[in-house]
Amino acid sequence: MKVIRPIRSEKGQISLEVIMVTGLAIILLVSFVNIGLQREATAEDIGETGEVRMLGELLATAINNVYANGEGFSTFIGEDKINFTRLGNPYMTGVVLPINITSGNITITKNLSKTGGTTAWVNISIIPSNITGEDPTSEFPEITIRNNGTYIIIYANSTNINVI
Amino acid sequence: MNNMNERGQVSIEFILVAGAVLLIAVSMYPFAMQQQELNKAVSAAREGASYGAGLRGMGFTPQGGASLPGGMVKIEGMVVNKTGTVSGDLEEYQITFFVYAPEYMQGNGDCSSAGNELGSTIINQSLSYIHRAFYGNWSATPPGSVNASYYYFTVTCQYIS
Secondary structure, three states, X not given: OOOOOOOHHHOOHHHHHHHHHHHHHHHHHHHHHHHHHHHHHHHHHHHHHHXXXXXXXXXXXXXXXXXXXXXXXXXXXXXXXXXXXXXXXXXXXXXXXXXXXXXXXXXXXXXXXXXXXXXXXXXXXXXXXXXXXXXXXXXXXXXXXXXXXXXXXXXXXXXXXXXX | OOOHHHOOHHHHHHHHHHHHHHHHHHHXXXXXXXXXXXXXXXXXXXXXXXXHHHHHHOOEEEOOOOOOOOOOOEEEEEEEEEEEEEEOOEEEEEEEXXXXXXXXXXXXXXXXXXXXXXXXXXXXXXXXXXXXXXXXXXXXXXXXXXXXXXXXXXXXXXXXX
16 A cells, blocks of 8 residues: 655654744733733722722711611621722732721722722711710720710721721 | 655745734734723723712712712713824823702802812813823822823713703
8 A cells, every 4th residue: 555655845844833823812912911911900900999999888878877767876887898808908908008988088098009099988977966986895895886975986896997 | 745845835824924913913012002001091080080070979079178968979971182283292192071969059050160079079070090001009189180101181070950
Protein backbone atom coordinates (compact mmCIF):
# COMPACT_ATOMS: atom_id res chain seq x y z
CA MET A 1 0.00 0.00 0.00
CA LYS A 2 1.31 3.41 -0.93
CA VAL A 3 1.65 5.93 1.91
CA ILE A 4 0.98 9.56 0.95
CA ARG A 5 3.19 11.89 2.99
CA PRO A 6 2.79 15.66 3.11
CA ILE A 7 5.29 17.48 0.95
CA ARG A 8 8.12 19.16 2.79
CA SER A 9 6.83 22.73 2.29
CA GLU A 10 3.64 21.98 4.28
CA LYS A 11 5.44 20.67 7.33
CA GLY A 12 4.68 22.70 10.44
CA GLN A 13 1.98 24.65 8.60
CA ILE A 14 -0.76 23.76 11.09
CA SER A 15 1.50 24.44 14.09
CA LEU A 16 2.22 27.93 12.77
CA GLU A 17 -1.47 28.67 12.18
CA VAL A 18 -2.34 27.43 15.65
CA ILE A 19 0.30 29.69 17.18
CA MET A 20 -0.99 32.73 15.27
CA VAL A 21 -4.65 32.09 16.06
CA THR A 22 -3.90 31.34 19.71
CA GLY A 23 -1.83 34.51 19.98
CA LEU A 24 -4.64 36.58 18.53
CA ALA A 25 -7.15 34.94 20.87
CA ILE A 26 -4.93 35.67 23.87
CA ILE A 27 -4.59 39.35 22.89
CA LEU A 28 -8.39 39.68 22.56
CA LEU A 29 -9.01 37.85 25.82
CA VAL A 30 -6.52 39.97 27.78
CA SER A 31 -8.10 43.18 26.43
CA PHE A 32 -11.57 42.06 27.51
CA VAL A 33 -10.34 40.92 30.93
CA ASN A 34 -8.68 44.32 31.48
CA ILE A 35 -11.84 46.22 30.58
CA GLY A 36 -13.93 43.86 32.71
CA LEU A 37 -11.73 44.18 35.81
CA GLN A 38 -11.72 47.97 35.68
CA ARG A 39 -15.50 48.06 35.27
CA GLU A 40 -15.94 45.59 38.11
CA ALA A 41 -13.92 47.74 40.54
CA THR A 42 -16.01 50.82 39.76
CA ALA A 43 -19.29 48.94 39.93
CA GLU A 44 -18.25 47.45 43.26
CA ASP A 45 -17.42 50.85 44.70
CA ILE A 46 -20.66 52.39 43.47
CA GLY A 47 -22.47 49.47 45.11
CA GLU A 48 -20.67 50.13 48.37
CA THR A 49 -21.58 53.82 48.37
CA GLY A 50 -25.18 52.78 47.81
CA GLU A 51 -24.87 50.39 50.72
CA VAL A 52 -23.57 53.23 52.92
CA ARG A 53 -26.47 55.42 51.89
CA MET A 54 -28.95 52.63 52.70
CA LEU A 55 -27.32 52.16 56.09
CA GLY A 56 -27.93 55.82 56.82
CA GLU A 57 -31.53 55.58 55.64
CA LEU A 58 -32.09 52.52 57.85
CA LEU A 59 -30.78 54.33 60.92
CA ALA A 60 -32.75 57.47 60.05
CA THR A 61 -35.96 55.48 59.60
CA ALA A 62 -35.45 53.74 62.94
CA ILE A 63 -34.78 57.01 64.79
CA ASN A 64 -37.77 58.75 63.15
CA ASN A 65 -40.04 55.81 63.97
CA VAL A 66 -38.99 55.78 67.61
CA TYR A 67 -39.54 59.53 67.78
CA ALA A 68 -42.97 59.32 66.11
CA ASN A 69 -44.22 56.49 68.35
CA GLY A 70 -43.67 58.48 71.53
CA GLU A 71 -42.49 57.82 75.05
CA GLY A 72 -41.52 54.24 75.94
CA PHE A 73 -41.15 53.02 72.37
CA SER A 74 -37.91 51.32 71.45
CA THR A 75 -36.51 49.41 68.51
CA PHE A 76 -33.56 47.06 68.18
CA ILE A 77 -31.36 46.81 65.11
CA GLY A 78 -29.41 43.56 65.16
CA GLU A 79 -25.98 42.72 63.85
CA ASP A 80 -27.57 40.97 60.89
CA LYS A 81 -28.70 44.40 59.68
CA ILE A 82 -25.72 46.52 60.72
CA ASN A 83 -22.43 44.66 61.03
CA PHE A 84 -19.77 47.17 62.06
CA THR A 85 -16.86 44.78 61.40
CA ARG A 86 -17.92 44.42 57.81
CA LEU A 87 -18.84 48.07 57.43
CA GLY A 88 -15.53 49.31 58.82
CA ASN A 89 -13.36 47.07 56.66
CA PRO A 90 -11.83 49.28 53.93
CA TYR A 91 -11.78 46.30 51.54
CA MET A 92 -15.48 45.66 52.12
CA THR A 93 -17.85 48.59 52.65
CA GLY A 94 -15.19 51.02 53.83
CA VAL A 95 -17.22 53.11 56.28
CA VAL A 96 -15.06 55.37 58.41
CA LEU A 97 -16.32 54.64 61.92
CA PRO A 98 -17.82 56.07 64.04
CA ILE A 99 -21.02 57.13 62.37
CA ASN A 100 -21.77 60.61 63.69
CA ILE A 101 -25.26 61.59 64.77
CA THR A 102 -26.02 65.21 65.53
CA SER A 103 -29.37 66.86 66.09
CA GLY A 104 -31.11 66.60 62.76
CA ASN A 105 -28.42 64.66 60.88
CA ILE A 106 -26.68 61.35 60.50
CA THR A 107 -23.26 61.75 58.90
CA ILE A 108 -21.53 58.73 57.40
CA THR A 109 -18.09 58.91 55.85
CA LYS A 110 -16.83 56.40 53.31
CA ASN A 111 -13.25 55.61 52.42
CA LEU A 112 -12.67 56.19 48.69
CA SER A 113 -9.04 55.10 48.46
CA LYS A 114 -10.00 52.25 46.12
CA THR A 115 -11.10 54.74 43.48
CA GLY A 116 -8.43 57.34 43.95
CA GLY A 117 -10.21 59.67 46.33
CA THR A 118 -9.72 60.18 50.04
CA THR A 119 -13.14 60.14 51.69
CA ALA A 120 -16.67 61.26 50.95
CA TRP A 121 -19.45 61.83 53.39
CA VAL A 122 -23.21 61.81 53.22
CA ASN A 123 -25.76 63.52 55.47
CA ILE A 124 -29.15 61.97 56.08
CA SER A 125 -31.73 64.12 57.81
CA ILE A 126 -33.63 62.95 60.87
CA ILE A 127 -36.58 64.58 62.61
CA PRO A 128 -35.68 64.62 66.33
CA SER A 129 -33.16 67.10 67.69
CA ASN A 130 -32.97 65.79 71.27
CA ILE A 131 -30.73 62.81 70.78
CA THR A 132 -28.24 61.30 73.19
CA GLY A 133 -25.97 58.29 73.14
CA GLU A 134 -25.30 55.71 75.85
CA ASP A 135 -23.22 52.56 76.15
CA PRO A 136 -25.19 49.39 75.44
CA THR A 137 -26.47 47.40 78.43
CA SER A 138 -27.86 43.89 78.83
CA GLU A 139 -31.34 45.40 78.80
CA PHE A 140 -30.61 47.62 75.81
CA PRO A 141 -27.98 45.91 73.61
CA GLU A 142 -26.27 47.51 70.64
CA ILE A 143 -28.07 49.05 68.65
CA THR A 144 -31.22 49.90 70.58
CA ILE A 145 -33.00 53.19 69.96
CA ARG A 146 -35.38 54.28 72.72
CA ASN A 147 -37.68 57.20 73.33
CA ASN A 148 -37.76 58.15 77.03
CA GLY A 149 -40.13 61.04 76.54
CA THR A 150 -37.41 63.68 76.57
CA TYR A 151 -34.62 62.18 74.52
CA ILE A 152 -34.11 59.67 71.78
CA ILE A 153 -31.41 57.46 73.32
CA ILE A 154 -29.12 55.46 71.06
CA TYR A 155 -27.43 52.55 72.84
CA ALA A 156 -24.23 51.84 70.90
CA ASN A 157 -20.50 51.84 71.43
CA SER A 158 -19.12 55.30 70.78
CA THR A 159 -16.50 53.77 68.46
CA ASN A 160 -19.36 52.65 66.22
CA ILE A 161 -21.98 55.37 66.61
CA ASN A 162 -21.01 58.68 68.12
CA VAL A 163 -23.86 60.94 69.21
CA ILE A 164 -22.56 64.49 69.31
CA MET B 1 3.22 13.42 -6.92
CA ASN B 2 4.52 17.00 -7.04
CA ASN B 3 6.88 18.12 -9.68
CA MET B 4 10.35 19.15 -8.42
CA ASN B 5 9.60 22.70 -9.61
CA GLU B 6 6.67 23.00 -7.18
CA ARG B 7 8.58 22.07 -4.01
CA GLY B 8 8.57 24.88 -1.50
CA GLN B 9 5.83 26.70 -3.43
CA VAL B 10 3.52 26.97 -0.40
CA SER B 11 6.33 28.08 1.91
CA ILE B 12 7.32 30.87 -0.45
CA GLU B 13 3.70 32.01 -0.80
CA PHE B 14 3.28 31.94 2.93
CA ILE B 15 6.45 33.97 3.46
CA LEU B 16 5.30 36.52 0.87
CA VAL B 17 1.85 36.89 2.44
CA ALA B 18 3.23 36.92 5.97
CA GLY B 19 5.75 39.56 4.90
CA ALA B 20 3.03 41.72 3.40
CA VAL B 21 0.89 41.35 6.54
CA LEU B 22 3.89 42.20 8.71
CA LEU B 23 4.63 45.27 6.59
CA ILE B 24 1.04 46.47 6.95
CA ALA B 25 1.08 45.78 10.70
CA VAL B 26 4.36 47.65 11.23
CA SER B 27 3.30 50.66 9.15
CA MET B 28 -0.09 50.79 10.91
CA TYR B 29 1.44 50.47 14.39
CA PRO B 30 1.80 54.19 15.22
CA PHE B 31 -1.78 54.87 14.07
CA ALA B 32 -3.05 51.90 16.03
CA MET B 33 -1.24 53.14 19.14
CA GLN B 34 -2.72 56.61 18.75
CA GLN B 35 -6.19 55.16 18.38
CA GLN B 36 -5.61 52.86 21.32
CA GLU B 37 -4.51 55.83 23.45
CA LEU B 38 -7.64 57.72 22.52
CA ASN B 39 -9.89 54.73 23.23
CA LYS B 40 -8.25 54.12 26.57
CA ALA B 41 -8.72 57.75 27.62
CA VAL B 42 -12.34 57.91 26.48
CA SER B 43 -13.23 54.66 28.24
CA ALA B 44 -11.55 55.72 31.49
CA ALA B 45 -13.06 59.22 31.32
CA ARG B 46 -16.56 57.87 30.88
CA GLU B 47 -16.14 55.51 33.79
CA GLY B 48 -14.78 58.20 36.09
CA ALA B 49 -17.56 60.60 35.14
CA SER B 50 -20.22 57.97 35.86
CA TYR B 51 -18.63 57.31 39.23
CA GLY B 52 -18.56 61.00 40.10
CA ALA B 53 -22.17 61.41 39.00
CA GLY B 54 -23.15 58.36 41.06
CA LEU B 55 -21.44 59.72 44.18
CA ARG B 56 -23.14 63.10 43.96
CA GLY B 57 -26.43 61.52 42.95
CA MET B 58 -26.43 59.53 46.18
CA GLY B 59 -25.76 62.70 48.16
CA PHE B 60 -22.08 62.09 48.91
CA THR B 61 -19.68 64.99 49.28
CA PRO B 62 -16.03 64.36 48.39
CA GLN B 63 -13.47 65.63 50.90
CA GLY B 64 -12.80 69.30 50.30
CA GLY B 65 -16.07 69.81 48.42
CA ALA B 66 -19.31 71.42 49.52
CA SER B 67 -22.43 69.47 50.30
CA LEU B 68 -25.21 69.07 47.74
CA PRO B 69 -28.51 67.30 48.19
CA GLY B 70 -28.71 64.04 46.25
CA GLY B 71 -30.77 63.67 43.10
CA MET B 72 -30.90 62.05 39.71
CA VAL B 73 -27.63 62.76 37.93
CA LYS B 74 -26.99 61.14 34.60
CA ILE B 75 -24.23 61.31 32.03
CA GLU B 76 -26.35 61.65 28.90
CA GLY B 77 -23.54 61.76 26.39
CA MET B 78 -19.99 62.74 25.61
CA VAL B 79 -17.99 64.17 22.74
CA VAL B 80 -14.27 64.11 22.13
CA ASN B 81 -12.80 67.09 20.30
CA LYS B 82 -9.34 67.70 18.94
CA THR B 83 -8.91 71.32 19.96
CA GLY B 84 -5.84 72.00 17.85
CA THR B 85 -3.85 73.12 20.89
CA VAL B 86 -0.37 71.63 21.03
CA SER B 87 1.77 71.46 24.15
CA GLY B 88 5.28 70.23 23.38
CA ASP B 89 4.81 67.10 21.28
CA LEU B 90 1.31 66.47 22.57
CA GLU B 91 -1.99 67.44 20.98
CA GLU B 92 -4.96 68.29 23.14
CA TYR B 93 -8.09 66.21 23.11
CA GLN B 94 -10.95 67.65 25.10
CA ILE B 95 -13.62 65.33 26.42
CA THR B 96 -16.96 67.02 27.10
CA PHE B 97 -19.71 65.36 29.10
CA PHE B 98 -23.35 66.26 28.81
CA VAL B 99 -24.85 65.96 32.25
CA TYR B 100 -28.48 65.82 33.24
CA ALA B 101 -29.02 67.04 36.80
CA PRO B 102 -31.87 68.75 38.66
CA GLU B 103 -31.57 72.53 38.81
CA TYR B 104 -30.92 72.59 42.55
CA MET B 105 -27.75 70.58 41.89
CA GLN B 106 -26.50 72.70 39.00
CA GLY B 107 -25.30 75.62 41.13
CA ASN B 108 -24.33 78.52 38.88
CA GLY B 109 -25.30 76.44 35.84
CA ASP B 110 -21.77 76.41 34.41
CA CYS B 111 -20.72 72.80 34.82
CA SER B 112 -17.06 73.49 34.02
CA SER B 113 -16.54 76.43 36.37
CA ALA B 114 -14.26 75.83 39.33
CA GLY B 115 -16.94 76.51 41.94
CA ASN B 116 -19.51 74.18 40.44
CA GLU B 117 -19.67 71.30 42.90
CA LEU B 118 -21.30 68.67 40.73
CA GLY B 119 -19.28 69.59 37.64
CA SER B 120 -16.01 69.59 39.61
CA THR B 121 -16.70 66.14 41.03
CA ILE B 122 -17.44 64.71 37.59
CA ILE B 123 -14.41 66.36 35.97
CA ASN B 124 -12.02 65.45 38.81
CA GLN B 125 -13.13 61.82 38.91
CA SER B 126 -12.91 61.58 35.16
CA LEU B 127 -9.36 62.99 35.07
CA SER B 128 -8.33 60.75 37.97
CA TYR B 129 -9.53 57.70 36.05
CA ILE B 130 -7.68 58.81 32.89
CA HIS B 131 -4.53 59.33 34.96
CA ARG B 132 -4.86 55.85 36.39
CA ALA B 133 -5.42 54.32 32.97
CA PHE B 134 -2.08 55.69 31.71
CA TYR B 135 0.08 55.72 34.82
CA GLY B 136 -1.33 52.77 36.75
CA ASN B 137 -1.81 54.76 39.96
CA TRP B 138 -4.15 57.36 41.36
CA SER B 139 -3.01 60.95 41.28
CA ALA B 140 -2.48 62.44 44.75
CA THR B 141 -4.52 65.49 43.77
CA PRO B 142 -7.01 65.69 40.91
CA PRO B 143 -5.00 66.50 37.78
CA GLY B 144 -5.96 69.43 35.54
CA SER B 145 -5.01 67.41 32.45
CA VAL B 146 -3.39 64.07 31.72
CA ASN B 147 -0.40 63.65 29.42
CA ALA B 148 -0.09 60.47 27.40
CA SER B 149 2.36 59.54 24.62
CA TYR B 150 0.65 61.28 21.69
CA TYR B 151 -2.06 63.40 23.27
CA TYR B 152 -2.97 65.22 26.43
CA PHE B 153 -6.51 65.08 27.73
CA THR B 154 -8.70 67.67 29.38
CA VAL B 155 -12.30 67.26 30.54
CA THR B 156 -15.21 69.68 30.60
CA CYS B 157 -18.94 69.29 31.06
CA GLN B 158 -22.22 70.96 30.17
CA TYR B 159 -25.63 70.71 31.76
CA ILE B 160 -28.51 69.69 29.57
CA SER B 161 -32.19 69.84 30.35
